Amino acid sequence: MLIAIPDILSKAEVAEFRRIMDAETWEDGRSTSGAQSAEVKQNEQLPPDGATARKLGERVVVALTRNPLLIAAAVPLHIFPPLFNRYGPGKYFGEHVDNCIRGDHLTGLRIRTDLSVTLFLSEPDEYDGGELIVEDYYGQHKVKLPAGHLVLYPATSLHSVTPITRGTRVSSFFWIQSMIKDPLARRLTFDMDNALQTLVERLGRNDPEVRKMTNIYHNLIRYWADV
Numbered sequence: 131m132l133i134a135i136p137d138i139l140s141k142a143e144v145a146e147f148r149r150i151m152d153a154e155t156w157e158d159g160r161s162t163s164g165a166q167s168a169e170v171k172q173n174e175q176l177p178p179d180g181a182t183a184r185k186l187g188e189r190v191v192v193a194l195t196r197n198p199l200l201i202a203a204a205v206p207l208h209i210f211p212p213l214f215n216r217y218g219p220g221k222y223f224g225e226h227v228d229n230c231i232r233g234d235h236l237t238g239l240r241i242r243t244d245l246s247v248t249l250f251l252s253e254p255d256e257y258d259g260g261e262l263i264v265e266d267y268y269g270q271h272k273v274k275l276p277a278g279h280l281v282l283y284p285a286t287s288l289h290s291v292t293p294i295t296r297g298t299r300v301s302s303f304f305w306i307q308s309m310i311k312d313p314l315a316r317r318l319t320f321d322m323d324n325a326l327q328t329l330v331e332r333l334g335r336n337d338p339e340v341r342k343m344t345n346i347y348h349n350l351i352r353y354w355a356d357v
């Protein structure tokens with residue numbers, strides 16, 4: 131399941147991020163790749179251990195944790211320190227798999243990558259090509275979102291970024307370990323949360339049946355979550 135989440139960062143925040151990133155020295159994107167993906171990866175990356183990537187990454191994580199839709203969809207246990215990449219003309223990232231486990235040697239954090247995330251930091255009209263292609267059980271999906279929006283997709287999928295033919299595509303990317311490992315269970319709780327939000331608007335939070343459904347929702351999370 132792919133879930134697009136709008137307005138993680140405001141346009142002003144995106145502009146500030148871009149100004150800060152433009153002043154940095156970028157490195158070859160293969161510095162964080164596994165063996166398979168390194169062979170098909172052609173892009174640039176902010177040095178992952180550098181102060182700029184860490185500071186901007188922390189701001190992304192704060193923005194994520196204040197977003198109720200993201201919390202409901204991902205039920206995050208751990209968020210990997212966000213990385214930042216850039217694709218100029220001719221750059222691409224061929225079809226690849228993301229490592230199943232990722233460790234961050236600065237924080238000692240080690241996560242199972244349940245969800246992959248791309249947070250777009252360029253507007254779609256700034257570049258041609260550069261679509262994120264995600265292949266899941268339902269076929270291929272093409273994603274290109276406005277700056278400040280993100281897409282959550284299964285880290286279990288094969289995915290790629292098509293070659294850039296004009297302009298520059300800048301994004302942040304990272305992984306989330308969910309408290310709910312099973313994607314179907316995660317999907318069910320997300321669907322239930324969405325339906326509940328609609329019922330709350332219609333009937334109020336203290337309608338007796340809404341209250342019961344809210345209790346069931348929490349009990350399902352309690353049943354499925356590993357924390």
Ligand code: NI
Nearest residue numbers: 226227228289
């Ligand atoms: Ni990837």
